[in-house]
Amino acid sequence: xxxxxxxxxxxxxxxxxxxxxxxxxxxxxxxxxxxxxxxxxxxxxxxxxxxxxxxxxxxxxxxxxxxxxxxxxxxxxxxxxxxxxxxxxxxxxxxxxxxxxxxxxxxxxxxxxxxxxxxxxxxxxxxxxxxxxxxxxxxxxxxxxxxxxxxxxxxxxxxxxxxxxxxxxxxxxxxxxxxxxxxxxxxxxxxxxxxxxxxxxxxxxxxxxxxxxxxxxxxxxxxxxxxxxxxxxxxxxxxxxxxxxxxxxxxxxxxxxxxxxxxxxxxxxxxxxxxxxxxxxxxxxxxxxxxxxxxxxxxxxxxxxxxxxxxxxxxxxxxxxxxxxxxxxxxxxxxxxxxxxxxxxxxxxxxxxxxxxxxxxxxxxxxxxxxxxxxxxxxxxxxx
Amino acid sequence: xxxxxxxxxxxxxxxxxxxxxxxxxxxxxxxxxxxxxxxxxxxxxxxxxxxxxxxxxxxxxxxxxxxxxxxxxxxxxxxxxxxxxxxxxxxxxxxxxxxxxxxxxxxxxxxxxxxxxxxxxxxxxxxxxxxxxxxxxxxxxxxxxxxxxxxxxxxxxxxxxxxxxxxxxxxxxxxxxxxxxxxxxxxxxxxxxxxxxxxxxxxxxxxxxxxxxxxxxxxxxxxxxxxxxxxxxxxxxxxxxxxxxxxxxxxxxxxxxxxxxxxxxxxxxxxxxxxxxxxxxxxxxxxxxxxxxxxxxxxxxxxxxxxxxxxxxxxxxxxxxxxxxxxxxxxxxxxxxxxxxxxxxxxxxxxxxxxxxxxxxxxxxxxxxxxxxxxxxxxxxxxx
Numbered sequence: 001x002x003x004x005x006x007x008x009x010x011x012x013x014x015x016x017x018x019x020x021x022x023x024x025x026x027x028x029x030x031x032x033x034x035x036x037x038x039x040x041x042x043x044x045x046x047x048x049x050x051x052x053x054x055x056x057x058x059x060x061x062x063x064x065x066x067x068x069x070x071x072x073x074x075x076x077x078x079x080x081x082x083x084x085x086x087x088x089x090x091x092x093x094x095x096x097x098x099x100x101x102x103x104x105x106x107x108x109x110x111x112x113x114x115x116x117x118x119x120x121x122x123x124x125x126x127x128x129x130x131x132x133x134x135x136x137x138x139x140x141x142x143x144x145x146x147x148x149x150x151x152x153x154x155x156x157x158x159x160x161x162x163x164x165x166x167x168x169x170x171x172x173x174x175x176x177x178x179x180x181x182x183x184x185x186x187x188x189x190x191x192x193x194x195x196x197x198x199x200x201x202x203x204x205x206x207x208x209x210x211x212x213x214x215x216x217x218x219x220x221x222x223x224x225x226x227x228x229x230x231x232x233x234x235x236x237x238x239x240x241x242x243x244x245x246x247x248x249x250x251x252x253x254x255x256x257x258x259x260x261x262x263x264x265x266x267x268x269x270x271x272x273x274x275x276x277x278x279x280x281x282x283x284x285x286x287x288x289x290x291x292x293x294x295x296x297x298x299x300x301x302x303x304x305x306x307x308x309x310x311x312x313x314x315x316x317x318x319x320x321x322x323x324x325x326x327x328x329x330x331x332x333x334x335x336x337x338x339x340x341x342x343x344x345x346x347x348x349x350x351x352x353x354x355x356x357x358x359x360x361x362x363x364x365x366x367x368x369x370x371x372x373x374x375x376x377x378x379x380x381x382x383x384x
Numbered sequence: 385x386x387x388x389x390x391x392x393x394x395x396x397x398x399x400x401x402x403x404x405x406x407x408x409x410x411x412x413x414x415x416x417x418x419x420x421x422x423x424x425x426x427x428x429x430x431x432x433x434x435x436x437x438x439x440x441x442x443x444x445x446x447x448x449x450x451x452x453x454x455x456x457x458x459x460x461x462x463x464x465x466x467x468x469x470x471x472x473x474x475x476x477x478x479x480x481x482x483x484x485x486x487x488x489x490x491x492x493x494x495x496x497x498x499x500x501x502x503x504x505x506x507x508x509x510x511x512x513x514x515x516x517x518x519x520x521x522x523x524x525x526x527x528x529x530x531x532x533x534x535x536x537x538x539x540x541x542x543x544x545x546x547x548x549x550x551x552x553x554x555x556x557x558x559x560x561x562x563x564x565x566x567x568x569x570x571x572x573x574x575x576x577x578x579x580x581x582x583x584x585x586x587x588x589x590x591x592x593x594x595x596x597x598x599x600x601x602x603x604x605x606x607x608x609x610x611x612x613x614x615x616x617x618x619x620x621x622x623x624x625x626x627x628x629x630x631x632x633x634x635x636x637x638x639x640x641x642x643x644x645x646x647x648x649x650x651x652x653x654x655x656x657x658x659x660x661x662x663x664x665x666x667x668x669x670x671x672x673x674x675x676x677x678x679x680x681x682x683x684x685x686x687x688x689x690x691x692x693x694x695x696x697x698x699x700x701x702x703x704x705x706x707x708x709x710x711x712x713x714x715x716x717x718x719x720x721x722x723x724x725x726x727x728x729x730x731x732x733x734x735x736x737x738x739x740x741x742x743x744x745x746x747x748x749x750x751x752x753x754x755x756x757x758x759x760x761x762x763x764x765x766x767x768x
Contacts, residue, residue, distance in 0.1 A: 016498060016499075016768065017475065017502075020768060031496075031499075031768045032768060033768060065713070089687075091400070091401065094401060108676075109676050109677050110676070111674070111675075111676050112416070112674055112676075114413075115400075115415075118401075135678070135726065138726075160679060165677075165679070165685055165714060166676075166677040166714070168679065195711060291495075292495050293493050293495075293518055294519070295518060295549070295550055295551060296544075296553075299548075301549055301550050303767075305767070306694065306696060306736075306738075307738075308767050310695075310696075311694075311695070312690060312695030312696045327579060328472065328738050328739060329449070329473060330549060330550070342521065343496065354691075355690045355691055355695075355712060358743070359742070359743070359767075380765075381691075381744065381745050381764075383687075383691045384415045384416060384417060
């Protein structure tokens with residue numbers, strides 16, 4: 001997969017109404033607000049993570065929930081060293097599988113019988129599919145759904161390694177494993193993912209939490225192996241913690257997602273040298289906005305608000321300017337040096353990449369200042 | 385327009401993949417997360433606002449940015465007393481006009497030449513369209529776009545009546561009005577909208593801010609009328625403040641949006657009697673979610689997170705339970721009385737209605753506990 005990267009057939013699409021740009025446009029012409037991917041930065045980030053995983057001897061299962069883009073997923077598989085994808089919802093998995101991705105882990109629990117039925121049908125499309133389980137009561141419905149469709153779903157036991165969200169206590173893994181195997185399901189491993197740890201900004205504090213997560217996970221995996229279960233896969237880790245899991249000798253597979261594009265929150269997370277993670281993984285995702293009003297000296301209003309930028313993880317970063325606030329369709333900036341004029345385009349680094357991408361229908365791939373590709377956000381809105 | 389309300393042709397749509405439900409389904413069957421509208425509550429809210437506007441002798445221009453639904457807009461026009469719609473972006477206006485809505489105000493500034501060209505083409509589809517201006521430099525490009533397409537766009541001067549976002553200073557209205565009229569544009573009035581005031585929770589504090597906004601607006605309108613300009617329309621007001629503008633004798637038109645469905649933020653705004661606004665306008669919008677994990681006693685994890693509920697205005701409300709946090713695809717709840725079991729459906733009132741609706745492709749209209757209609761979120765994602 002070599003650049004220029006392909007785009008879908010855009011015949012009949014009206015720029016400004018259906019799509020934010022046409023191929024070959026300069027960024028100055030892109031309709032705003034639009035979601036930009038700097039392809040050079042993206043490729044560097046994919047190469048950096050590929051090399052890091054190779055050095056550490058672990059696999060990369062790229063987290064597709066971050067981008068929900070089948071095109072970006074294909075690039076991660078083709079050149080980014082990913083062995084497969086993960087995602088959080090059955091509807092996301094369906095979108096990826098229908099787009100041709102063939103190895104998908106749902107890194108989450110599914111309990112609704114309707115969702116289990118959908119899950120069990122996915123292998124019929126030629127995909128290898130896995131799911132997490134954290135409750136013995138989940139096993140029989142999953143096994144029944146698989147039997148109904150004559151398919152096999154791989155199962156991983158999710159343990160709570162410190163985040164306190166889903167997952168069973170490490171001590172409780174063996175009885176659950178016995179139930180899984182007794183039901184005829186294929187137990188392939190353990191998921192140990194600590195989402196909250198990813199965002200601990202101080203390195204030493206994050207390292208301490210990672211050590212705790214490792215200890216809990218090692219205990220659970222040890223119990224399972226001592227009981228005779230073949231645990232081929234230990235999966236987890238994210239862009240803020242993968243160096244810990246990757247060098248532990250315990251995790252076999254990392255679920256990093258945000259590393260590919262980064263965001264303002266991750267840019268505040270520090271490595272061992274006190275550098276922001278964005279020094280190693282430069283931001284590749286930006287929301288392009290335009291100044292639409294300069295109502296008074298030193299104050300600029302832009303056309304990207306909460307419907308273009310997720311707001312719950314803090315305000316976006318803009319080079320040399322301070323964002324003062326977001327409302328539905330506006331962002332406001334202090335411009336004390338009067339640098340901005342109406343119509344100026346600015347690139348904002350969003351606070352949180354995953355929910356920001358999910359607001360947009362298209363990713364505009366830029367090579368330098370020119371549109372190289374348009375990628376649909378394949379699974380946008382697919383949270384069911 | 386009588387219930388049962390129409391839905392688009394859903395032939396070929398797969399429930400769970402394309403749509404969250406089928407018509408007639410009980411709510412217990414709706415795929416989660418899904419966005420519900422309680423049609424009885426919606427109708428009550430529309431009737432309450434219609435009666436309030438009639439009592440006050442002002443028009444209602446319902447804010448379509450809140451719901452982005454052509455079907456809900458049609459209901460507001462047919463039974464809710466609305467004389468027209470407003471919205472914030474030209475792409476939203478295009479979606480509404482293409483869906484048959486014929487009177488749309490863009491309650492915002494447009495400066496990008498490409499957007500002005502799109503705006504000036506909208507009357508060719510049979511719509512009456514108006515836009516706001518807050519800068520003399522905006523006039524010539526707007527007039528040129530209208531001349532290019534042989535159309536007329538009504539113009540309103542936006543004044544800053546206290547929010548400090550867009551809008552010119554009230555003192556500066558007359559020179560701007562002269563430029564608008566000299567350019568051959570149709571100056572129809574003034575927009576005075578104070579978004580931040582809507583959310584001031586204390587009634588007396590909100591009333592004081594409303595008095596300040598009224599004084600600024602009265603000054604600007606007086607200057608324009610003294611200078612000989614016919615100011616037919618003074619438009620503004622929102623769900624938190626409309627009683628002030630509506631009884632001022634100054635505003636002719638109110639731009640309320642959230643009143644139709646409400647949200648957790650508005651439920652904390654108090655009226656003169658200390659009652660929440662939701663006592664008069666009951667919440668009609670809910671995100672349906674399911675318990676997907678009970679990892680330890682007293683702690684429930686549900687399947688609606690930041691991709692189903694806007695998170696920047698606070699956590700959602702759930703009857704009798706406290707939401708502890710939102711992540712991309714999860715919400716966590718304290719359940720000290722162990723009321724919940726896996727698979728239970730809960731209805732969450734989102735923190736902020738407009739960006740929450742914009743996350744979803746469909747509004748599921750419920751009559752009691754049964755799906756009466758499915759409305760596409762017509763302008764979802766149309767922020768450009």
